Amino acid sequence: MESFYLEYKNELVGTVLCLLTLMILKYFGAKTIRKVGKLSDINEVRTRLIVKYSTIGLTGFGILALILIWGVDFKEIGLVFSSVFAVIGVALFAQWSILSNITAGIILFFSFPFKIGDRIKIMDKEIELPNEIYIIEDIRAFHIHLRRKNGELFTYPNNLMLQKAIGLAATYEQSMDNSSDL
Known part of the structure; x- marks a missing residue:
């Protein structure tokens, strides 16, 4: 176990820093969005929805950062992602208007x-x-x-x-x- 910590010391420190940064960004981002919602007299349900969207976006960036920190080989993961994105792309193309409505909802909020x-x-x-x-x-x-x-x-x-x-x-x-x- 000790050899694992010594061998992956930099990756572990990077992971901890990345997770702390994500938690801080999530906290201050949610606080800012709630403040904008309150100052603009926007419905609380809409504000929570935008907080949820920002959390999902930050989680995506966090996963990408962790992949970079741990040095995952992009050739190996590229095959998996291309297959997943091909399936998701076909599904999302059929639902393009839903995505445009969600994006428009976020724009209308801000x-x-x-x-x-x-x-x-x-x-x-x-x-x-x-x-x-x-x-x-x-x-x-x-x-x-x-x-x-x-x-x-x-x-x-x-x-x-x-x-x-x-x-x-x-x-x-x-x-x-x-x-x-x-």
Whole structure:
């Protein structure tokens, strides 16, 4: 056992430093995300979701760092990763819109152009949407819950919130009032 410690002393020290760094980054990252969420008055569920995403990302970087620290031969691990990524790539290609919705959800969290309770107008000519104002009830990882004036609830994908023109209702109503004066 002592010979193991002596033989892999540098790798063990590197592993301990890597794990400590990851724990510190996770703690301060989660604390920062929660602070941004609180200052921006963002729903706690959304904040926890982004903390979970950052933890998964840090774990991936940690695994990569540990592979580098322990000097795993990339030719051997390359074959395993290429096989796994080929299978995952085919599966994810079929689910590309889900990934784009998750990414859009993260972007919406940090740029926070919309909040729960905001009244918005969706200006999308491709989809048959009534020309009305919607209230944002909830912002999830994949979609946003919108409520119409008549009480009907429906979902709208996060990626469309970034791709299509969305106006805040107060701003839209003011611009319509000003344009009628012209």
